[in-house]
Amino acid sequence: xxxxxxxxxxxxxxxxxxxxxxxxxxxxxxxxxxxxxxxxxxxxxxxxxxxxxxxxxxxxxxxxxxxxxxxxxxxxxxxxxxxxxxxxxxxxxxxxxxxxxxxxxxxxxxxxxxxxxxxxxxxxxxxxxxxxxxxxxxxxxxxxxxxxxxxxxxxxxxxxxxxxxxxxxxxxxxxxxxxxxxxxxxxxxxxxxxxxxxxxxxxxxxxxxxxxxxxxxxxxxxxxxxxxxxxxxxxxxxxxxxxxxxxxxxxxxxxxxxxxxxxxxxxxxxxxxxxxxxxxxxxxxxxxxxxxxxxx
Numbered sequence: 001x002x003x004x005x006x007x008x009x010x011x012x013x014x015x016x017x018x019x020x021x022x023x024x025x026x027x028x029x030x031x032x033x034x035x036x037x038x039x040x041x042x043x044x045x046x047x048x049x050x051x052x053x054x055x056x057x058x059x060x061x062x063x064x065x066x067x068x069x070x071x072x073x074x075x076x077x078x079x080x081x082x083x084x085x086x087x088x089x090x091x092x093x094x095x096x097x098x099x100x101x102x103x104x105x106x107x108x109x110x111x112x113x114x115x116x117x118x119x120x121x122x123x124x125x126x127x128x129x130x131x132x133x134x135x136x137x138x139x140x141x142x143x144x145x146x147x148x149x150x151x152x153x154x155x156x157x158x159x160x161x162x163x164x165x166x167x168x169x170x171x172x173x174x175x176x177x178x179x180x181x182x183x184x185x186x187x188x189x190x191x192x193x194x195x196x197x198x199x200x201x202x203x204x205x206x207x208x209x210x211x212x213x214x215x216x217x218x219x220x221x222x223x224x225x226x227x228x229x230x231x232x233x234x235x236x237x238x239x240x241x242x243x244x245x246x247x248x249x250x251x252x253x254x255x256x257x258x259x260x261x262x263x264x265x266x267x268x269x270x271x272x273x274x275x276x277x278x279x280x281x282x283x284x285x286x287x288x289x290x291x292x293x294x295x296x
Contacts, residue, residue: 055193068128157181183216
């Protein structure tokens with residue numbers, strides 16, 4: 001199998017599962033449900049669900065047991081994008097090549113859609129009958145996703161990001177911000193996939209945490225490079241928006257060449273963390289390669 005085949009298979013699985021869990025657009029309140037579906041379906045690379053499937057597959061998890069966790073992390077991701085794009089946050093007009101949720105609907109509907117997507121993620125983890133049935137493991141998965149979403153994760157990272165606009169951050173401060181804003185949900189995706197496997201051990205978890213930390217950092221560095229090098233049509237969002245808001249980035253601190261050097265360094269470390277895994281972990285290796293090479 002190749003990354004292309006693996007991605008296509010997993011993307012089809014999670015798209016069907018997302019559509020299953022999302023309320024129908026014909027069901028009241030219809031406009032809210034339409035906005036939830038607009039923000040979640042038919043868009044994005046599904047990197048976080050792919051990480052769930054890849055991490056679970058590395059430890060022999062059944063794919064059906066991974067559909068629920070894959071949906072949960074994607075619902076959290078979709079909610080975060082809807083809220084990040086709002087005028088009070090990043091004030092963006094484009095997301096995934098189409099108008100942002102508050103542009104397609106309105107600000108109030110977008111806020112409510114984000115709220116509802118966040119709670120739907122935990123409904124899935126609590127109720128999906130196909131997931132691993134060990135209640136202790138399931139509860140741990142709920143806790144992992146909650147931690148990644150709150151003030152110790154994405155919400156905290158976004159708060160630091162907003163406060164940092166227009167002022168200097170050192171590399172350590174920038175890394176801390178992105179460990180929360182971007183890295184926390186990536187780590188949670190890997191953890192939820194691994195915890196779905198009956199063969200999971202804490203030793204597996206430590207190695208996969210190192211992998212996730214590295215690719216989370218790589219993801220952000222690559223984003224910062226693309227904000228400089230790519231165009232709006234390729235990105236599917238406004239090019240140069242970080243520079244326009246004078247936000248601290250790896251390219252602003254290290255320069256473009258230095259950021260690319262750092263990207264290669266963390267990519268090497270991510271692959272090294274998987275040395276103890278066999279070929280079942282190849283999708284994790286492919287995803288590490290993709291994250292540092294992607295064009296949008």
